[in-house]
Amino acid sequence: MNVESRVLNELSEERYSSGEVISRKLHITRSAVWKHIVKLRARGYRIEASPRRGYRLSSRPDKLLPAEIKPLLNTGIIGSCIFHEDVTGSTVEVARRLIDKGATEGTTVIAEEQTAARGRLGRLWETPAGQAIAMSVILYPPFAPAQAPLLSLATGLAAARAVESVCGVRPQLKWPNDIYLGGRKIGGILVEMAAELDRVRWVIDSIGINVNNMFRKASLAARATSLKEQLGRKVSRLELTAALISELDTMYRRAREEGFAATAAEFEQLDMLQGHEIEVSIPGGGGQVTGKAVGIDNNGRLLVDPGGNDVQALFSGEATLSS
DSSP, X not given: OOXXXXXXXXXXXXXXXXXXXXXXXXXXXXXXXXXXXXXXXXXXXXXXXXXXXXXXXXEOOSSOOHXXXXXXXXXXXXXXXXXXXXXXXXXXXXXXXXHHTTOOTTOEEEEEEESSOBOGGGOBOOBOTTTEEEEEEEEOOOOOGGGGGGHHHHHHHHHHHHHHHXXXXXXXXXXTTEEEETTEEEXXXXXXXXXXXXXXXXXXXXXXXXSXXXXXXXXXXXXXXXXXXXXXXXXXXXHHHHHHHHHHHHXXXXXXXXXXXXXXXXHHHHBSSTTSEEEEEOTTTOOEEEEEEEEEOTTOOEEEEOSSSOXXXXXXXXXXXXO
């Protein structure tokens, strides 16, 4: 925990905390205490100061700041280091720069607003300020390159678990990387990696969840929704972010220790495609596959039964339910 976070932990909303007591406890000067108070105020914390009584925390910002998230975590890998951005092009861009600087595994980038984020197939992903969760996690998994995309399934499960634990509703998952609630999309996952022939160098595991967004445009409202729209109430982004990081840590460690067989089996329980007639467009001009979705195999491939032929196992594609 950095000094700024330790100073914040010494502040209370019920009483004043003496600057002298804080400085002695943290082994820093009173001038240093004041400098960190100034920084905390710049981040949106409202802190009262009294010459005789010291400092009192009067309100916290509605932001996903490391100092707010860290006390809620008990993770082994994910969230070991958290970077926060008020506004950025995308958390992926920040994560790439951190990798170049030698970021440790589990380093997590969170943004309040993204201005140039892209989802799968280069689609625009909007993150309005203070309404959604936009997060990228840096990983160095001991996987073969063919296994890395399976992290998308594990991340989807982590998101579903987190939403259910915080909101009491269970989302569905749409292979390979979408999260649905009430028949509309509430989130998406993007896994980017750099690899050699036999090993993964790094992975950036990114997730976006619509939390308190309101989709007023008809073009978006027909296919996208948020937790607030579905539940009829505001959802704590802080609580959901902490739950998401915790669940992702669990799923990632399980994948490292046990492989992805259990992940594929659990994914099927939430699979919105299974048992339905679907159409899958194969990227790169690979044509289209139609048939019944019959599950996910241990390699994370979508299994499609075209009827009368062998079941096809698809590594990638854009799947839609047949009308």
